[in-house]
Amino acid sequence: MKPLSLCLFAFIVAGLLTVVPCHSSSQVKDYKGKKGVSAKQDTSRMLPTTVTQLRQLAQGIKPEELLAERHSGPKFTIGEGKFSFYQGDRPVLTDAFGYGSTSELPILIPLARLIQVDNLREFIDQQPEADPEFWKPYFEEIYAILEQKSLATLASKEIDSVELFNRLSSTDSAIGKMLDETAPNKFAESHGVERVKVMRLLFARLKVPVAFTVNPEPATVSVVSETSYLIATSIGEKPRWRTISRSESLAGCYYCKVTWPDSTESPEQRICVDMQNRNIQINK
Amino acid sequence: MKHFFRFVADFKSVGSLAAKAALAAPFVDLIVNLGPPWPYGATVPILSSLAEVFVLIYSFQFYPSLPRAALRRRLRLFFLLLGGTFVLYLVLYSFLVFDVPIEHGRDVKGFIVQPAVVKILGPTYTLENALEGAEWDPFQIWVEWTIHVARIGLMLVWVLWFVGIVGCMAVFVILQRTARSGTS
Numbered sequence: 376m377k378p379l380s381l382c383l384f385a386f387i388v389a390g391l392l393t394v395v396p397c398h399s400s401s402q403v404k405d406y407k408g409k410k411g412v413s414a415k416q417d418t419s420r421m422l423p424t425t426v427t428q429l430r431q432l433a434q435g436i437k438p439e440e441l442l443a444e445r446h447s448g449p450k451f452t453i454g455e456g457k458f459s460f461y462q463g464d465r466p467v468l469t470d471a472f473g474y475g476s477t478s479e480l481p482i483l484i485p486l487a488r489l490i491q492v493d494n495l496r497e498f499i500d501q502q503p504e505a506d507p508e509f510w511k512p513y514f515e516e517i518y519a520i521l522e523q524k525s526l527a528t529l530a531s532k533e534i535d536s537v538e539l540f541n542r543l544s545s546t547d548s549a550i551g552k553m554l555d556e557t558a559p560n561k562f563a564e565s566h567g568v569e570r571v572k573v574m575r576l577l578f579a580r581l582k583v584p585v586a587f588t589v590n591p592e593p594a595t596v597s598v599v600s601e602t603s604y605l606i607a608t609s610i611g612e613k614p615r616w617r618t619i620s621r622s623e624s625l626a627g628c629y630y631c632k633v634t635w636p637d638s639t640e641s642p643e644q645r646i647c648v649d650m651q652n653r654n655i656q657i658n659k
Numbered sequence: 660m661k662h663f664f665r666f667v668a669d670f671k672s673v674g675s676l677a678a679k680a681a682l683a684a685p686f687v688d689l690i691v692n693l694g695p696p697w698p699y700g701a702t703v704p705i706l707s708s709l710a711e712v713f714v715l716i717y718s719f720q721f722y723p724s725l726p727r728a729a730l731r732r733r734l735r736l737f738f739l740l741l742g743g744t745f746v747l748y749l750v751l752y753s754f755l756v757f758d759v760p761i762e763h764g765r766d767v768k769g770f771i772v773q774p775a776v777v778k779i780l781g782p783t784y785t786l787e788n789a790l791e792g793a794e795w796d797p798f799q800i801w802v803e804w805t806i807h808v809a810r811i812g813l814m815l816v817w818v819l820w821f822v823g824i825v826g827c828m829a830v831f832v833i834l835q836r837t838a839r840s841g842t843s
Contacts, residue, residue, distance in 0.1 A: 582761070582794070583761055600792055600793055600794055600799070601788075601791070601792025601793075602776065602779070602789050602792035602793040602799060602800070603792075603793070603799075604792075605779040605784070605792065606775045606776065606778070606779055609778050609779050610775075610778075625794070626759070626761055626794045626795050627790075627791040627792055627793065627794045627795050628788075628791050628792045629792075647791070649760050649761060650760070650761060
């Protein structure tokens with residue numbers, strides 16, 4: 376065999392090893408428009424009041440495909456007195472430019488969370504060293520929160536859309552915090568291991584947590600990525616604003632606006648976030 | 660395979676130590692961030708080292724029986740591969756890799772910009788601005804397949820560079836050994 380064919384052999388081996396295990400970040404983006412529509416159609420049919428009903432709804436939008444399109448699934452490793460844990464990304468039920476956003480379809484917030492949590496529970500059950508019994512009460516608590524808070528809020532007819540979105544987002548953040556901090560920290564404590572944070576580069580696209588302070592409250596904060604905003608305005612369309620919570624992971628430049636309950640809107644403001652600029656204040 | 664195992668187990672010869680260093684070299688990428696940004700994490704160093712091990716095994720299995728002239732030819736070809744891929748990697752890296760100013764992140768560009776993005780580009784709004792405005796997500800700026808081609812290209816050239824390094828080393832060691840056994 377000549378050296379060139381030797382290189383070809385190395386190529387093929389490297390190629391095979393490269394292609395099989397990798398999920399590119401594009402997979403989340405590929406999703407846009409593909410299932411956003413079907414999710415919209417399916418979620419508008421009924422309003423679930425129990426986790427079982429919400430799960431039935433989730434089954435209709437092929438959760439396994441949505442989970443496969445995530446950038447990172449759940450991770451758990453333990454050994455030599457250390458353990459690392461990642462809850463896995465929530466599946467994306469809206470597109471990258473905010474079409475079919477969670478403010479238009481607030482049910483997508485608990486729906487995405489349930490799909491993620493069910494997948495995490497399944498994952499934990501398959502890891503004997505993860506002590507599945509330890510995680511059980513946390514999953515039960517999350518299901519109870521979803522049913523008693525998120526779904527009850529959704530079913531309530533006395534809440535306006537802004538308040539509904541804010542309440543669902545806040546409940547969702549609390550669940551996220553439980554899986555990100557409370558449960559893994561307790562696990563570390565009860566199992567006598569040190570928790571090591573997983574490398575962000577491995578599991579997530581680089582973003583920074585940004586805190587929005589709005590004066591006066593209550594109000595709705597919406598953002599659209601700068602490129603999306605410019606594309607929309609260049610073709611004479613309205614930018615697709617995405618309603619976000621007060622604490623959101625962002626990266627790069629955006630246009631941002633705030634809407635108050637009396638329909639007053641702040642001027643559209645360009646914001647750029649990075650490690651230094653992580654606190655945005657918007658006044659009426 | 661005895662040549663390979665003798666070579667790997669040899670802790671006295673400079674060639675063997677250098678080869679071990681070469682096998683570990685891809686992992687330096689984890690610290691210095693010189694390797695391709697994709698695939699993420701430790702995949703790149705692991706794949707590079709695997710390719711090197713296979714080249715070493717192949718060389719020690721099939722090359723010792725070759726005549727010295729053929730070995731010299733292979734050494735020249737590996738040097739050519741080493742030099743060529745090094746220059747090519749630097750060129751590709753310079754054109755196709757961008758920095759994300761968050762936690763020293765990097766990612767790979769594509770080479771054909773999406774038509775919708777082309778419309779908003781101008782002297783005051785460059786590709787760099789568009790990328791920042793798209794959450795540093797290349798898939799919002801470039802045509803998807805071009806990003807995949809760029810990622811695979813960078814990765815393969817990087818692996819080939821290490822194949823060149825370790826190939827040179829293996830053939831050089833075999834040449835030295837055949838010279839020694841020829842004189843003794």
